[in-house]
Amino acid sequence: MKKNNLYYILCLLLCGLTNSACLDTLTEDPNSYYEKKDFFTDKSKAQMAVVGVYSVLPTLYGDYEMALPCSDDTYYASGTNSDNTRRDIAHYTLNPANQYVYNAWKGLYQGINYANYAIQGIEGMENYEGDTDLQAMVAEAKFLRALYAFSLVRYWGDVPFKTTYSDSYEHTYQPRSSRETIYDQIINDLNFAKGHLAWADASSSPEKASQGSARALLMRVLLQRAGYSLQMDGTITRPDESKRQEYFNAVIQEWEEFKTNGYHNFYTTGYLELFKGFSAGTLDSQESLFEVAFYSPDGNTGTKGYWGTYIGPAVAAPGIASTEANQFMGRANALFRVVPEWKEFFEAGDARRDVMVCTYKFNWDKTSYSHKKVENKSGRDWYPGKWRREWMPIGYKNPNVTDVNFCYIRYADVVLMAAEAFNETDNTPEAWKLLNSVRKRAGATEITSENYASLLKAPKVYNLNFINDGDEAGRFRTALYWERGFELAFEGQRKYDLIRWGIIQEALALFFENSAANTSTSTGYPAGKNFRKGKHELFPIPTDELQLNYLLENKNNPNY
Template identity: 55%
Template sequence: MLFMGAISISACTDMLTEKPENTYEKDGYFIREENAEMAVIGTYEGLTEDYNLWGADDIYYSTRVQNDNAKDAIFSYIMTPANQIVNTAWKAKYKTLNRANYTIEGIQGMDGYRNNEILQSYVAEAMFIRAMVSFDLVRMWGDVPYATEYSKSYEATYKPRTDRELIYDRIISDLTFAKQHLAWGTASSSPERATQGAARALLMRVLLQRTGYSLQMDGTLKRPDNDKRQEYFKAIIEEWKAFQEEGKFHGFYEDDANSYEALFKSFSGEILNNKESLFEIAFQYPNRKGSLGSIIGVQVAQAIVSGNEKNNVMGRASVQYRCLPEWGNFYEATDQRREVMVATHVWNWDKEKHTHVKKDISGYAFVGKWRREWMPLGYDELNATDVNFCYIRYAEVVLSAAEAYNELGETAKAWELINRVRDRAKATKLNAGNYNELMKAPQVLNLDFIDDSNEAGKIRTVLYWERAFELACEGVRKYDLIRWGILKEALQLIGSQTSVNTDRNTPFPAGNNFQSGKHELFPIPEDEMQVNYTLNGKNNPGY
């Protein structure tokens, strides 16, 4: 279906003078429900193009610090408008946005749409995807060119910047429609398709980001006034209540032995987890090759085998990114998340035994959430995996609700929700009484940039650590630190403490390179600046 949907959408361009027989014109395509669904599936396909966990945060890093004009430069905060990964991501976002616009317009124009709940649910899925990529555009680039109409030509895409607050309004409108027209997840639903739970969870993430700081075009970090922030926090609580009252199917992954480890083993094992996993971006070789467990994961040497033996060995993991080893000390010893997140072993190839052999390491660590050792043996391509990216899951929903309750003055409720997450991980329950023991040095680093002189401040400090412990390397950490207004401080703190900077010739330079008022946003790509005359040659601050 992904392939067919991709074909149907790619056929939508008006730039060809001759059209093959297997393409469709827009007016002649949206005539049946199955065509509408195929268009939606093609829109999902666009999500796979650039979700490679853009970190550049205080948890994991690239071991290469040169300006490669690609990902390494992003992790080291030395990227320029000529960065090709930034350019690729920009194009992918707009391509998917245009696909979503095309699909929404096409389905809404079908006969009987207003009374057809199935067609309305397809539009809701497309609006969920449009909200996803619109949110990415805002938090990656700030005020950007934006449209919710299908662009039939390149010229039509050349638009001036739209204020991000207006884009946020559209995102919320799309997600409101989505949650109204999508069903809640059930035991038979798939997290690869949007559900009401996915829409509500994404709305909570969007609202939380909107409460915080963002870099403005004048180079300053600003956040909404207190009344607006309170409005957004209250809206987050309403979404949380909906999970409690209507979305009761969703919750933590259930496994008697070790639920947190079992959850991530199931991701690597290509098992769909529709209870905790609210939405996953699907990867499947050969059309959409994944990288989880390969470029990020535990290092695995290439097996020296003949072609007919490859089904009995692990694929290679030439890991490009590592976890800062200090995070292994920040977790409590009883916290099951530590052994999942911070991996201190590799798999070498033993020629004599003709098998992979596990070897413990010291002084450095890998991101262990996705691993070849948890995947079925064998591989279709040596460096690719079929592991889905879990875009958003239930644990984040709980922690987001905890943050909203805290900011509304309901600290007891915030502690309760934080401890729901910690209970699953077998970590000690937190309260004001044991705060100093568990949230201060030597257990973790002292955070001089967060005022913890009152209970609300203590909970903010707890969330700084707890959201990292739970959600590390899942695509949210950098944006948490930005909305809290402390990304530079966090990078410099860990950079001054990590052994990789004292023992390994500074392979984590992010804190030294980061410039406030610049690096909270990506540069608009050089290619876009050259062709989009409506931008008037003005890039994002500092570029």
């Protein structure tokens, strides 16, 4: 696998093989080991502190981030019995004691605290103001702090937040901060990051933050901020139109910088090969702007990932001797299902259809002593297909663990975000041009005024009565609804697109009422029935946190 130095350093850090001083400073009580003034003495230690900020990502994205953005209108968790983890999240039956929600909350605050530690320590080093290397390290840490903080705001709204390091648990107790204040800090961090990080090039690894990843995340933040969100008083509001226009124009400014730089573009060999490459371990920074890195040297330690096993087509455990593990695929438990109707929404020639929707599984055949591909006739048994065991190098170290990275943000998303901003600033012709560039890469028909109804109305797709398409801007919004689903399903954004557009309840209800995932006797995809507007746009504050942090005044998010 093609991994850069940071990847190995991160693996070693989590395996406990690096300088113990670095690990000690990143514990909850670092003052019992090394003070910052004793640790930040040279650039190598400063870099290790930054690696520590990265180290939280695999814990969050190895499993939890498959479930937290689920269910939207593209996928759901299989099984409907309560599990206090992914199923309850996906089916909107969760409560404040949900373990995945608690672990995500804890992990995000850990990441922010590690970032605060690194930023304060490096900024206090000798000659920081004149050292571009140290400033770039701070830029990486600020990018990661912004990433963690953005997840907090999207998941919980107004939350405790600070930008100073906490050296004891009690010092972390804070009252809620307004999400607008947190957004301001996120934007400040990303502005610093983009000003002190280099653009990627062909020699770059997407496992490290770059100027492009900072600008792309800023675009995502601005669009989310411009949209609807659930407030603490139970109302769902969005900024006034003047602020929205400010945010949309800022998105366009970032897009212009991408065009000026010119490096980032669509993966040169196409959509299918892009996702085959993720499973194969290929690192290509042209379309992939930032990836969460996974690598386990033995399948049990290091940064363990489950992309392609927990999410992906099912693969039966091979009935082999342990000494033969390097000759066969490992197991894939396939804990999620795709909403099957999407397969028919694609045009037949759209390369994304058979990547998004996987209709087969692999059984173990004792007679041939090999895995056999088997088609699942029922759409209730189709899988999200962007990560697959069959696309990985043969062999495994642990039947459930993979080294497959998660691409957090990629160029196609940047193009569609820019298109949305152009449409919302009265430049719909440019918006169509960008959206159609994404379709062109996939081999899909360009959308025009003449073919709009044949491609984006029933019977080809569902009629979206909750989007007014009486003018060209509205027709573009309808197209964008479908296009972001076609292009970006399962990549962590869809649920939050629907929330910021203010249509999540309507979208879930539409698919619930029409999906073959539900029958008269069995409901496999109950999200549209269970989703409650004014509640499920946010997660609950975890019970443990409410009990410990008295400054939260035992007040949870609305209707929990």
